[in-house]
Amino acid sequence: MSTSVLVINCGSSSIKYALVSERREDRIFGLAENLGSPEARIKGITTGGEALELSIPNADHEKALETILERLAHHNPQAIGHRVVHGGTLTKAELLTPEIIERIREATPLAPLHNPAHLVGIDATMRLFPHLPQIAVFDTAFHQTMPSHAYRYALPKFLYTMHNVRRYGFHGTSHAYVSERGSQLAGSFKQGGWLTAHLGNGSSTCAIWNGQSVDTSMGLTPLEGVVMGTRSGDVDPSIHSFLASNLGWDIYKIDKMLNSQSGLLGLSDLSNDMRTLIEAADEGNEDAALAIEVFCYRLAKSLAALSCGLPRIDGLFFTGGIGENSALIREKTLAYLPHFGFNLSKENNNALKRGTEGRIDAGTGPQIWVVPTDEEGRIAKETEHVVAALERPTIKKSEPETEVA
Ligand code: ADP
DSSP states (O other): OOSOEEEEEEOSSOEEEEEEOSSGGGOEEEEEESTTSTTOEEEEEOGGGOEEEEEOTTOOHHHHHHHHHHHHGGGOOSEEEEEESOOTTOOSOEEOOHHHHHHHHHTGGGSTTTHHHHHHHHHHHHHHOTTSOEEEEETTGGGGGSOHHHHOOSSOHHHHHTTOOSOOOSOHHHHHHHHHHHHHHTTOTTOSEEEEEEESSSEEEEEEETTEEEEESOOSSTTSSSOOSSOOOSOOTTHHHHHHHHHOOOHHHHHHHHHHSOHHHHHHSSOSOHHHHHHHHHTTOHHHHHHHHHHHHHHHHHHHHHGGGOSSOOEEEEEHHHHHHOHHHHHHHHHTOGGGTOOBOHHHHHHOOTTOOEEOBOSSSSEEEEOOOOHHHHHHHHHHHHHHHHHSOOOOTTSOOOOOO
16 A cells, blocks of 8 residues: 555544554554543554543544544545445445435435444545545445345335345445455465354354355344344344334334344343453353353354355355454354364464464365454555546547556
8 A cells, every 4th residue: 555544434422543554553543432522532542552542522523533633634644535334235435426425325214323423524524624535435335246136135126126125234344355365365365255254243244256245144234144242133023013012112112122232232131242251151150151152153054044155165254353352252153064064173273363364274174264354454445446546547538448457
């Protein structure tokens, strides 16, 4: 990467930022949190790896961005890359024009918590940096290569044609980065059939054939699929009518329960944090042990289901806070998949140093790798590609077209 790109990820009360340049070690990053409250602050890492903590009482998104950008201005970022969760049917990263901003606004009903926050951030950086190219990189874009039999629900057709009700998938930048990096490590860059398991607070799986997503576990929203920190993943959709009829719950209460009170937290009645659950299970907590077992079983089931999208399985990549750090979860999940020929090397699995990439199979069957994700790096790279394409002179029709490497 020859330039530095500022990556911005605006949430409803927080902003994650990273200044991504050529060397990963030089990255400057941080988080502005509690925005709009007296406790608003910025925490991060500055040049040279030093810790930063800055109080910005009552700062809103714009004020926080102003402070972040003031601190980073002397690094002269050449572009800004915005993480945008839902791009509707947009298939790739796009320069932020009034038309693209409108498309992001139109996708708001599909990501009501995320897209409005992204739009606030985009608005602020547009005003603060009118001369810098600003690019939107969508979580959903990578999955736009899914075939219709993978993205359609078995629901009345008009819900798809008139209201865009379909499966979109999320964590696209992570699945794209990890499958690309992983297949490169495996010596078959972007070739073959791979499964990815992104396991963090939000978790999802993906099937990738020759570098393209062919199916994924999340759907219309990031609630579908595997068990997550506080999200239920797949449940019988009739749970809504059951709870409404029997407990008198309204739709908002049910939605909140499924998104914020379920998953590992709901099952264990203790925590959404996998480390806490592993410790508690070790000390004999049966609910924590069950939460871990359901997590691993459902994850294995999802990987097995997604394998139907692949002509063959070359291997599996684990990533995300849990996937990168927990040998136990990797081992338990693979124990449910012996019929796929996965053959984990317990020694390699246990020996893998945290935060490092490495191969953990025993040399037979599909390969198994741990690949730390780099969503910021991927967003920066996609931002650079869009900017480079903008700067490339347009080829006149009369000139012979040369291939651009
Ligand atoms: P996010 O989805 O918010 O980016 P992360 O990818 O950082 O989250 O993942 C957070 C999860 O990773 C938490 O459940 C945390 O407990 C888990 N985790 C981190 N380190 C370990 C570890 N050593 N063993 C098990 N789980 C871990």
